[in-house]
Amino acid sequence: MERAAALLRAARRVTVLSGAGISTESGIPDFRGPQGTWRRYDPDDFTYERFISMPEVRRRYWEWVRQVGPLFERAAPNAGHRAIAALWEQGRLEAIVTQNVDGLHQRAGVPHDRVIEIHGNGSRWRCLSCGARYDRAELLARAAVGEAVPECDRCGGVLKSGSVMFGEPIPHEALRAARAAAERCDCFLAVGSSLVVHPAAALPSQAKRAGAVLLIVNREPTPLDGLADAVVRGSAGAILPRLLEAPGT
Numbered sequence: 001m002e003r004a005a006a007l008l009r010a011a012r013r014v015t016v017l018s019g020a021g022i023s024t025e026s027g028i029p030d031f032r033g034p035q036g037t038w039r040r041y042d043p044d045d046f047t048y049e050r051f052i053s054m055p056e057v058r059r060r061y062w063e064w065v066r067q068v069g070p071l072f073e074r075a076a077p078n079a080g081h082r083a084i085a086a087l088w089e090q091g092r093l094e095a096i097v098t099q100n101v102d103g104l105h106q107r108a109g110v111p112h113d114r115v116i117e118i119h120g121n122g123s124r125w126r127c128l129s130c131g132a133r134y135d136r137a138e139l140l141a142r143a144a145v146g147e148a149v150p151e152c153d154r155c156g157g158v159l160k161s162g163s164v165m166f167g168e169p170i171p172h173e174a175l176r177a178a179r180a181a182a183e184r185c186d187c188f189l190a191v192g193s194s195l196v197v198h199p200a201a202a203l204p205s206q207a208k209r210a211g212a213v214l215l216i217v218n219r220e221p222t223p224l225d226g227l228a229d230a231v232v233r234g235s236a237g238a239i240l241p242r243l244l245e246a247p248g249t
């Protein structure tokens with residue numbers, strides 16, 4: 001903890017990589033943690049090819065959306081998000097690269113152009129046939145009154161969330177910006193990520209090669225702990241405010 005705090009105090013340009021773990025304390029479950037989505041759902045149902053071609057996969061996907069969608073809608077930034085926003089206020093935040101699709105960094109006060117959403121954003125949906133746009137809240141309301149799998153009300157097409165599914169390409173510009181942010185920082189802070197999902201999992205090593213120090217904050221071990229200059233094990237909402245000397249909850 002002390003070593004990580006000292007390294008962060010000395011840092012002038014911090015790039016943060018955040019994963020689903022930073023938002024569990026806002027009530028949104030992660031995928032791979034002990035209460036994660038993969039304990040109850042099949043990752044195959046989150047594969048783009050199967051989702052677009054198989055109605056029964058979309059039905060199972062929507063079971064999950066009906067469960068977690070309201071949690072996303074209700075979630076508010078927690079002390080971890082606010083501590084990172086404080087880095088921005090101090091003028092020391094290069095960028096946040098987030099695997100999250102919940103928009104909570106922006107709602108904590110970080111400008112949109114500093115948040116690189118490499119897996120997109122789950123609140124905006126789109127018809128894959130005609131391009132019509134929908135808010136998740138509107139689709140959840142339709143699902144709540146009996147639509148098992150809401151379809152496009154203009155053309156009957158398949159509706160897909162703006163979050164990137166397995167097998168779907170990462171938005172090119174977001175990936176380019178994420179790599180540039182990893183190269184430009186003097187400190188790379190990975191928070192709440194299992195660091196197994198690529199390409200995000202490659203960014204910490206890339207930052208190290210470019211000369212940055214690497215800090216990891218996570219509840220469980222990650223495959224990159226051995227590469228880090230400091231690892232702090234525990235909850236982001238408790239640790240980040242202390243590490244960054246920002247007010248807690």
Ligand code: NAD
Binds near residue numbers: 018025100192
């Ligand atoms: P992951 O589920 O693979 O790993 C989360 C990690 O965070 C785990 O190692 C867990 O131990 C740790 N963790 C859980 N709560 C924590 C806390 N309070 N403090 C510190 N660590 C904590 O998540 P990932 O690495 O981001 O990859 C999963 C994918 O899931 C991402 O691609 C993301 O798009 C998607 N996802 C996003 C959200 C969201 O937007 N909030 C939620 C679920 C999944």
